[in-house]
Amino acid sequence: MADAIVTPWEVKGTVDYDRLITEFGTSKITPELKHRMEKLFGKLHVMLSRDIYYSHRDLDVILNELESGRKIFLYTGVGPSSEMHIGHVIPMSFTKWLQEKTGANLYIEVTDDEKFMFKKERKLEEIERIADDDILNVIALGFDPEKTFIFKDTEYIRNMYRLATRVAKEVNFSTVKAVFGFTNSTNIGMIFYPTLQMLPTFFEKNYCLIPAAIDQDPYWRIQRDIAEKLGYRKAAQIHSKFVPALTGIGGKMSASHPETAILFNDDEKTVEKKVMKYAFSGGQESIELHRKLGGNPDVDVSFLWLKYLFEPDDKRLKQIEDDYRSGKLLSGELKQILVEKLNAFLVEHRKRKEQARKLVEKFMHTGALAQKMWNTYYE
């Protein structure tokens, strides 16, 4: 993995996920942990059974809490730098499943401050517009409006600024420099920002579980160093791998490079065009060769997207895999399966997004958890 880069702002190269576990000091999700989850939650989410969620910190502690009947809370987030893409479905729909299984409160941070300060050329108004669209996308994925609080940092900051001062005081510049690679030319907003991403882990005194891809891990390392000093628990995490870019497994998809991603707002024609043109194929150069030698689903992005997101039926997925490997299924046919699944998901999603407009106030201000949050000033 010498050339791979994984930071909260950049994922480049072919990621060696096992090596990240060693480098970041996290742990693999073992069969024993999966067994405990199965006992608690019933059938495992396919993102667990297919090892897309593969790493953790203190998941065993979280399971101890749940097995003893104690409450935990969930926290995740999104950065409104550009429109949401289907990679974001991984943390969001898995978090939704965890909320259904645990009944836990969930906090979803929308980091408009982060994306404004990080991107030099960005106007705050533009970021706000993207944030509002992200919020509709998140709501459309179907969380419990009474137990979920969605907030934008610039809006909720007044309730948490006192806590932010306490957290910020515990973290030195040398730490954020080492953890995030900040330099002398990093603006001071970005240097302060990690405080904001840590704050929701202190919203309750219970244990917090954070589902996210492994790129967000650096924040939690700092949180875990300071939490107990401040009278809180170390946050637990469950980390996923990245849905590969449409263009190939060597990177994370990004909405600013349209050929790498499918966006929630892409219409049916665009989806078809992008998949047909850009989806990296594990197939052979000609139909004759493909029939003879078969394709390689391990690097074929259409297959991988079905595995990660769009084919929940294990038997059906296995059939597609076998047919592709044997050469029975051609690359174009495999792409067509993905196009149909993607469009079915997106058409339904956009309908739910229209309905979501009516729920924004509930998630952000008037639902039970939202109201409680606006009446709480964190010390």
Ligand code: TYM
């Ligand atoms: P952001 O907007 O970069 O990403 C949002 C969430 O999506 C995950 N993610 C992916 N997962 C699988 N495959 C992909 N291709 C992919 N791309 C992105 C990210 O890991 C993340 O979980 N700073 C954060 C916002 C944030 C946050 C949090 C995220 C604030 N608090 C707590 C997670 C947990 C950000 O910019 O995320």
